[in-house]
Amino acid sequence: MHIYxxxxxxxxxFEPIHKGEASIYVCGPTVxxxxxxGHARSSLAFDLLSRTLKAFNYKVxxxxxxxxxxxxxxxxxxxxxxxxxxITSFYIKRYVKEMEAIGVxxxxxxxxxxxxxxxxxxxxxxxxxxxxxxxxxxxxxxFDTSKDNCYGNISHQVGEDDDNQSRVEHTSFKRNPxxxxxxKACKGSEDICFDTNFSSGRPGWHIECSAMxxxxxxxxxxxxxxxxxxxxxxxxxxxxNEAAQSRCATGHELSKYWMHNxxxxxxxxxxxxxxxxxxxxxxxxxxxxxxxxxxxxxSVHYRNNFNFNEEDLLTSKKRLDKLYRLKKxxxxxxxxxxxxxxxxxxxxxxxxxxxxxxxxxxxxxxxxTTNDALDSEPKNxxxxxxxxxxxxxxxxxxxxxxxEPFSYFQIGVxxxxxxxxxxxxxxxxxxxxxxxxxxxxxIRDELIAMNIAIMDTAEGTLWEKI
RNA sequence: GGAGCCAUCGCCAAGUUGGUAAGGCCGUAGAUUGCAAAUCUGCUAUUCACCAGUUCGAGUCUGGUUGGCUCCUCCA
Numbered sequence: 260m261h262i263y264x265x266x267x268x269x270x271x272x273f274e275p276i277h278k279g280e281a282s283i284y285v286c287g288p289t290v291x292x293x294x295x296x297g298h299a300r301s302s303l304a305f306d307l308l309s310r311t312l313k314a315f316n317y318k319v320x321x322x323x324x325x326x327x328x329x330x331x332x333x334x335x336x337x338x339x340x341x342x343x344x345x346i347t348s349f350y351i352k353r354y355v356k357e358m359e360a361i362g363v364x365x366x367x368x369x370x371x372x373x374x375x376x377x378x379x380x381x382x383x384x385x386x387x388x389x390x391x392x393x394x395x396x397x398x399x400x401x402f403d404t405s406k407d408n409c410y411g412n413i414s415h416q417v418g419e420d421d422d423n424q425s426r427v428e429h430t431s432f433k434r435n436p437x438x439x440x441x442x443k444a445c446k447g448s449e450d451i452c453f454d455t456n457f458s459s460g461r462p463g464w465h466i467e468c469s470a471m472x473x474x475x476x477x478x479x480x481x482x483x484x485x486x487x488x489x490x491x492x493x494x495x496x497x498x499x500n501e502a503a504q505s506r507c508a509t510g511h512e513l514s515k516y517w518m519h520n521x522x523x524x525x526x527x528x529x530x531x532x533x534x535x536x537x538x539x540x541x542x543x544x545x546x547x548x549x550x551x552x553x554x555x556x557x558s559v560h561y562r563n564n565f566n567f568n569e570e571d572l573l574t575s576k577k578r579l580d581k582l583y584r585l586k587k588x589x590x591x592x593x594x595x596x597x598x599x600x601x602x603x604x605x606x607x608x609x610x611x612x613x614x615x616x617x618x619x620x621x622x623x624x625x626x627x628t629t630n631d632a633l634d635s636e637p638k639n640x641x642x643x644x645x646x647x648x649x650x651x652x653x654x655x656x657x658x659x660x661x662x663e664p665f666s667y668f669q670i671g672v673x674x675x676x677x678x679x680x681x682x683x684x685x686x687x688x689x690x691x692x693x694x695x696x697x698x699x700x701x702i703r704d705e706l707i708a709m710n711i712a713i714m715d716t717a718e719g720t721l722w723e724k725i
Numbered sequence: 726g727g728a729g730c731c732a733u734c735g736c737c738a739a740g741u742u743g744g745u746a747a748g749g750c751c752g753u754a755g756a757u758u759g760c761a762a763a764u765c766u767g768c769u770a771u772u773c774a775c776c777a778g779u780u781c782g783a784g785u786c787u788g789g790u791u792g793g794c795u796c797c798u799c800c801a
Contacts, residue, residue, distance in 0.1 A: 261741080268729095270741070286801075294801090301801035331799070416728055416797065464799085490801030495728085497800090520801070521730095527793070531800065558749090559738070564731085564794070571737055574750045581749095584763070616739045620748035630764055634757090696759060703761075714763040721763085 260315050260610045262308075262486070263562060265494065265519045266413055270612055273312075276479045276515060281317040283309065284472050284514070285366070286489035286497070289326040289464075290350035291335050294357055295537040296523045296556070296567060297490065297530050303553060304520040304561035304613075305488050306363045306658065311609040314656050322484075323366035324471050325351050327373050328461050333451055343451055347373075357540045360549035361556070362658040370471040372462065378470040379462045380455045382508050383441045387457065391507040395432045398444030398458025402504060404437040413502045413517065414495035439500050441466045465500040473509065480511060487514035492529075494519055521564040523556075530567070538567065548670050550659050551576045557657070561613055578623070579659065580668075580723075585626050586650055587664035587721070588633055594648030595641070601625050601649055605656060618657065625649060637717065668723035680711055684720050687713075 260273040275281050285305045288298050305321070312319050327347040336343050355365070372379070383400055386392035391406050404410045404417075411417030417437060444460040445452040452459045462470075476484050483505060489498065498517065505513035522529045525536045543552055555575035559565050601621070608617035629646050632639065654661040669677070683702050690698040706713055710725045 288801075289799085297801045299801085304801090329799090414728085414796085488801095491730090492796070492800055495796060496798095522795075522801075524794080529795070529800090533799080562730095563738090566737090568737095571750090574737065578749060581764095588764090611741075614739075616748070620739075623748060627765080631766090634765060691759085694759075700760075707762095712762065715758075715761085716763075723763090 260312070261612055262516055262518060263612045264516045265491075266517045271516065273485075273516070275317065275485045276482050277477075279316070279318060281312045281319045281486065282322075282476050282478075282484040283312075283319065283486045283488060284322040284324075284468070284476070284484050285487075286468060286493055287323040287325050287369075288350075288354060289329045289331060290347045290354065291329065291332045292350065294354050294540045295530060296540060296543060297537070298354070299358070299361055299540045299543075299552070300523050300556050300561075300565060301488075301490050301520050302358050302363045303361065303557050305518075307557060307561065307609075307613050307615070308486070308488070308518070309364065310656055310658065311606075311613060314606060315610065320368065320476070321366040322368035322370065322472070322475055324468060325354075325369065325371045326464065326467060327351070327371045328451070328467070329372075329464065336451070344373075347371075353541070357544060360544055361540070361553040362550065364658075368475045370475055372467040372471070375467065375471050375474055376453055376462070378474040379466055382470045382473060382504065383462075383466060384456060385508045386441065386504065389507060391504075392441055393434065394457050397432070398442075398460060399432070399440055400442035400457055401433055401438045402441050402500065402507075403434055404439075404503065405435050407503045407507050409506060410437070410503050411499065413499045416495045416499065437496075439463065439465060439496065441504070465497055466504055468497075469501045469504045469508070469513070472505065472513065478509075478511075482512050482515045483509065484514050486516045486518055488518045488520070491519040491521055518561075520561045524564050524566045527566060529564075547572065547576075550662065550667075551579060554579045554659050557615055558619065560615060578619070581626050582622065582650065582653070582660055583662070583664045583667045585629055585646065586660065587668075588630070589643040589646045590664050592640075592643055592647055594646075594651050595644035597648045597652045598625075598645055602652055605652070609656060615657075622653060670724065672724050676709075680706065680709075680722055684713070684722065688720060 261270045262273050263270045273281075283305065285301070288294060305323075309319050309321050325347070327343070332343055332346060335341075335346050339346070383392060386402065387394065387400065392400055392402050394400050440463040442455070442457060442460050442462055444458040451461055453461060472483050478484065487498065502513045524530060525538065528534060528536065530537050551572065555572045556565065558575055604621045605618050608614045608621060611617070629642065632642055636642070650660045653659065683706060687699045687702040690696070690702065703713060706722070711722050712725050713720055713722045
């Protein structure tokens with residue numbers, strides 16, 4: 260198994276700190292709004308990582324946090340008059356539900372900032388005690404980046420005198436321009452505050468992740484976790500800062516490997532709130548099936564940017580359809596055991612830094628070969644069973660192909676419509692028997708107008724929702 | 726201003742250590758079909774933004790040019 264480390268910028272063999280185990284921490288969402296396609300992509304990317312590591316027999320412990328203390332949440336509290344807890348629990352529920360719809364497995368650990376305050380406080384205290392952090396008169400606590408001579412090793416972004424055009428605000432309280440807040444003291448009475456030794460206030464964003472990792476992962480003498488993941492936009496400053504805090508507080512590096520996923524773009528631009536081009540996952544799910552979305556969003560290598568458009572999504576659906584048509588052909592039945600070569604080819608592809616393109620091409624090849632074999636030997640039971648097992652393996656590794664194939668092609672068709680289709684098909688079969696092709700073709704046209712495609716097979720006429 | 730990523734067929738997209746361009750969609754010819762659909766088979770980039778260099782040999786390495794994107798502010 261090889262993964263690309265975005266700090267060393269090369270593909271490296273994955274050698275975990277504890278043999279046979281893989282600890283992963285991914286930066287989760289700040290829960291003040293619905294998840295957009297970018298959240299989906301990130302989740303999907305690391306879901307694929309987790310599934311692949313499991314397929315390679317690693318015992319995976321994945322942690323994905325919910326940032327539930329944040330300025331934007333506080334703003335939402337002020338706007339809506341609702342409590343912070345009401346807002347965050349609402350969006351956490353939605354997030355979990357929507358991620359489930361696109362087949363993302365739940366992380367083993369899902370910590371929240373509000374449940375990690377003790378860990379956060381003790382880590383900040385440790386940094387103050389070791390003189391890596393300082394408290395200013397307002398009660399804010401800052402991390403002193405000049406004390407950490409490894410600062411910049413993660414993102415390689417810190418120049419010697421980079422303050423010329425830097426957009427970082429220069430606060431006179433800060434000792435260095437790159438210093439960042441570990442703790443923000445209360446400003447007004449409406450503020451959301453937690454009491455600590457240094458001041459009453461709330462944690463900064465970066466420290467939340469570091470503290471949660473220390474709290475939940477056993478780590479080792481050299482690293483706290485194996486893999487730290489997140490969107491490419493988090494590399495700097497968030498991951499740089501996380502790494503610095505953890506390094507200075509614990510005396511060892513935070514993560515052995517760092518992985519970053521590319522962005523979802525619309526018309527070549529990053530999808531973001533500020534550009535006003537974000538596309539909520541819930542909206543996509545109201546139009547497209549979650550499994551199709553999963554297939555589509557995962558169809559491009561995780562490190563590349565992903566240009567979202569409907570045409571490509573439909574192309575992905577066609578590809579997925581082919582898998583389900585094959586499944587239809589070999590169903591019902593029980594899977595026997597996976598074809599060894601097929602399994603090996605898939606693992607080889609995914610083991611190479613999650614090369615999904617190769618994996619999908621391996622699947623397409625398997626589909627074509629099997630269909631071919633089935634054309635000449637329609638009753639090959641052993642092949643059917645093996646194919647079912649192959650599809651089960653695809654599902655466990657890549658997270659699609661699990662649905663009952665007939666229902667897959669009937670998504671969005673209600674019982675009344677189903678009955679109508681059945682009646683029309685019966686009529687058509689009769690007309691065909693009587694060689695009344697004019698009538699049978701008319702019925703077919705009628706069905707097509709209803710967005711129903713039909714196909715005549717040896718086992719009778721089958722239909723699909725287009 | 727600083728840092729980095731990317732540019733491969735009409736579209737999407739692979740391409741570890743340089744060795745002579747996967748796969749999908751679309752298109753097209755055929756098998757099959759009453760005709761379709763589905764399925765299968767064949768065809769579909771002498772060429773990898775451009776220029777120069779290294780090399781027996783470069784999409785792959787080096788330098789430059791052009792174009793696109795991202796980070797340095799919250800962001801997956």
